[in-house]
Amino acid sequence: xxxxxxxxxxxxxxxxxxxxxxxxxxxxxxxxxxxxxxxxxxxxxxxxxxxxxxxxxxxxxxxxxxxxxxxxxxxxxxxxxxxxxxxxxxxxxxxxxxxxxxxxxxxxxxxxxxxxxxxxxxxxxxxxxxxxxxxxxxxxxxxxxxx
Amino acid sequence: xxxxxxxxxxxxxxxxxxxxxxxxxxxxxxxxxxxxxxxxxxxxxxxxxxxxxxxxxxxxxxxxxxxxxxxxxxxxxxxxxxxxxxxxxxxxxxxxxxxxxxxxxxxxxxxxxxxxxxxxxxxxxxxxxxxxxxxxxxxxxxxxxxxxxxxxxxxxxxxxxxxxxxxxxxxxxxxxxxxxxxxxxxxxxxxxxxxxxxxxxxxxxxxxxxxxxxxxxxxxxxxxxxxxxxxxxxxxxxxxxxxxxxxxxxxxxxxxxxxxxxxxxxxxxxxxxxxxxxxxxxxxxxxxxxxxxxxxxxxxxxxxxxxxxxxxxxxxxxxxxxxxxxxxxxxxxxxxxxxxxxxxxxxxxxxxxxxxxxxxxxxxxxxxxx
Numbered sequence: 001x002x003x004x005x006x007x008x009x010x011x012x013x014x015x016x017x018x019x020x021x022x023x024x025x026x027x028x029x030x031x032x033x034x035x036x037x038x039x040x041x042x043x044x045x046x047x048x049x050x051x052x053x054x055x056x057x058x059x060x061x062x063x064x065x066x067x068x069x070x071x072x073x074x075x076x077x078x079x080x081x082x083x084x085x086x087x088x089x090x091x092x093x094x095x096x097x098x099x100x101x102x103x104x105x106x107x108x109x110x111x112x113x114x115x116x117x118x119x120x121x122x123x124x125x126x127x128x129x130x131x132x133x134x135x136x137x138x139x140x141x142x143x144x145x146x147x
Numbered sequence: 148x149x150x151x152x153x154x155x156x157x158x159x160x161x162x163x164x165x166x167x168x169x170x171x172x173x174x175x176x177x178x179x180x181x182x183x184x185x186x187x188x189x190x191x192x193x194x195x196x197x198x199x200x201x202x203x204x205x206x207x208x209x210x211x212x213x214x215x216x217x218x219x220x221x222x223x224x225x226x227x228x229x230x231x232x233x234x235x236x237x238x239x240x241x242x243x244x245x246x247x248x249x250x251x252x253x254x255x256x257x258x259x260x261x262x263x264x265x266x267x268x269x270x271x272x273x274x275x276x277x278x279x280x281x282x283x284x285x286x287x288x289x290x291x292x293x294x295x296x297x298x299x300x301x302x303x304x305x306x307x308x309x310x311x312x313x314x315x316x317x318x319x320x321x322x323x324x325x326x327x328x329x330x331x332x333x334x335x336x337x338x339x340x341x342x343x344x345x346x347x348x349x350x351x352x353x354x355x356x357x358x359x360x361x362x363x364x365x366x367x368x369x370x371x372x373x374x375x376x377x378x379x380x381x382x383x384x385x386x387x388x389x390x391x392x393x394x395x396x397x398x399x400x401x402x403x404x405x406x407x408x409x410x411x412x413x414x415x416x417x418x419x420x421x422x423x424x425x426x427x428x429x430x431x432x433x434x435x436x437x438x439x440x441x442x443x444x445x446x447x448x449x450x451x452x453x454x455x456x457x458x459x460x461x462x463x464x465x466x467x468x469x470x471x472x473x474x475x476x477x478x479x480x481x482x483x484x485x486x487x488x489x490x491x492x493x494x495x496x497x498x499x500x501x502x503x504x505x506x507x508x509x510x511x512x513x514x515x516x517x
Contacts, residue, residue: 015292019281021199026274037425040251050258078336092350099517133495135488
């Protein structure tokens with residue numbers, strides 16, 4: 001492995017090997033606990049012990065219920081904004097160094113970012129107006145919606 | 148890592164009293180100490196695994212102290228009670244007793260559960276939280292890895308927990324669990340954006356995503372008052388971002404006043420309603436690891452990482468993350484819960500807008516100074 005990489009690459013690799021090692025530890029610890037628990041715990045099957053918990057009542061209906069569409073709206077908004085943050089990270093890293101090195105002017109360093117954020121904030125304003133991020137409505141808002 | 152060395156030397160030239168950022172990471176140090184680095188690649192891998200094992204168990208030990216003992220003691224102090232005091236000094240042995248008690252409980256799997264997902268969810272929740280600690284510099288050379296994308300990596304892996312929570316909620320085949328899982332994911336996605344965008348305002352100052360460099364950038368003096376030089380911790384440079392990040396972080400880890408996903412008075416225990424025995428322990432462990440991971444991120448990017456006077460770095464690091472943990476417990480005792488619709492509104496209409504305002508203001512101010 002060491003042969004194929006330059007010296008600087010090896011340090012980079014070590015970082016990710018270390019992270020991989022922690023991932024391994026992070027999986028081994030839960031499995032270790034599950035093994036210990038498997039040895040310790042009793043198994044006492046009883047009638048309706050495994051029934052779905054509904055505060056002691058006999059469970060009614062299925063659990064694959066319909067839920068509020070607004071969860072979907074929020075998830076959609078998140079995808080848009082999360083991609084935006086990923087695209088902004090390189091800009092944030094380069095910003096100060098580029099300005100300090102006098103490579104570009106403040107306007108041309110800041111302008112594209114402001115434009116990019118502005119486009120997305122228009123999206124947020126739309127979501128705000130259509131009520132995607134307002135889940136409960138006051139009685140007055142309900143009346144204006146009906147009329 | 149040439150950038151890191153340059154940052155360290157710049158700090159030394161301006162301000163020699165500041166402890167140097169260690170450039171030797173934990174796997175290499177363990178390799179040297181145990182002599183494993185003489186055994187080629189196999190030895191290096193073993194040393195790396197030992198280092199990871201050490202970090203994992205350090206965080207596990209902290210969670211062990213926090214979960215069964217400190218949480219009870221703190222809540223008891225707030226509500227004027229005594230809490231655990233029977234076993235050992237100050238009731239500390241309750242940690243062992245609770246570990247045995249919880250692991251030896253019967254595992255009751257609900258009859259309609261989606262099996263692979265139901266079993267995987269606790270593992271996903273617990274290990275995703277642990278993964279984040281790989282890039283956190285804990286002082287005294289306890290730093291597992293320092294990749295160039297450190298900060299982005301931390302946000303990415305802590306986001307995996309949402310997947311575990313929605314798996315737990317859906318696979319339990321319980322209405323409370325489903326609602327809790329949905330709330331958890333809605334909350335996590337709503338507050339992830341302000342969290343990352345506020346973190347980005349720190350990146351503008353530091354000019355890097357590498358955790359080691361973010362910490363060494365904070366070692367440079369900010370202001371000097373009466374001969375005492377105050378380091379430029381980003382919590383002092385930009386307190387507004389610090390407060391925003393703190394609030395977004397409490398929501399991200401689902402603590403009061405944003406603990407709607409498990410709201411015990413509304414939906415029993417949310418996504419963990421149907422989990423018992425070791426699975427409950429794992430989900431609980433994952434939640435505490437997330438609180439500590441949040442504290443570790445706050446300490447690293449806002450509070451100078453392991454830096455501090457007199458005491459060694461690791462002690463300062465532990466003090467800082469426990470301070471964040473204490474804050475979560477304080478809020479738990481002092482602040483009422485917000486409703487789910489209020490939570491969404493606070494996130495998208497309040498924090499998100501403030502986070503972008505903070506980012507743009509920071510960019511403009513840094514741009515004018517530079």
